[in-house]
Amino acid sequence: MNRFILALFAGIGASMAIGLLSYSDAATSSAVLLMAPFGATAVLVFGLPESSLAQPKNVIFGHFITAFIGVFFSELIGVTPLTLAIATGLSVSAMLLTKTTHPPAGANPLLIMLTAQSWVFLLTPVLFGAVVIVLVGKSMQKLHRRLA
Template identity: 50%
Template sequence: MKESRLLKAVISAVGAALCIWTLAAVDHSFSGNWLLMAPFGATMVLIFGVHHSPLAQPKNVVFGHLITAAVGLLFVNTLAVTPLTLGIAVGFGLFLMLLLDVPHPPAGGNPLLLMMGGHHDWMFLLHPVLLGSVATVILATCYHRLIPGHIYPYKMEEPKL
């Protein structure tokens, strides 16, 4: 049965709200940034709103965020933050995501977040980036399994030769 636009919007919004709420509640309980960072808000649009998209799949979410956060940390720890280095960092993050076939648009903001926010600690890759992106994928997987007809992660069919 095809979902109406209204039903799809409600299902997507509830999933995104529950996911962010859960991540934020964990952070609040442990008094720190363990699972949540701003770019995950945009990740919600993909994994709940267009969960069939290749850009929303778990490997893209996790590795896209990890790669671009590592780029941001590399830049902020080695170069002055300037308009030029901000641009190069975002471009380099995109280059690596495309090269490794894990593009995830919300991850493009990670170098900006890290560089403009003055984050220098490499532990940021563990938490919130890795722990948060993995938790997000797990929560999205569980949520979509509760919705009849939803499949996440979504496996793209390989073209037959």
């Protein structure tokens, strides 16, 4: 397929995943299902699906590990310019050491610490949202292979 079709297909997939999370988020008042780093995740999952950075393990665990670090600092250590820097650095190191590097997840500690998120944030939006994006991404890849 030509570049135009691939780009269009990626945009449709990203719209579907973010739309699903966004509409679900709007429909429920009890859970947050969307966060800004998912926009960058969608670029990788739908635009560069063969990249190691876009693989399910990287997307899910990269987001989860970095979010855990962010919540840990937010809840137990505190938020200062120094702890923001340390948490971000630890997140980068943790993803590299666990081979779950996913660049959009590098924003998680900053987002979480600056908005004072709690442990529940690990489930929604982080884990739930990452899994939804991966599932929509895999579905779009299957559809793309059928149409190619």
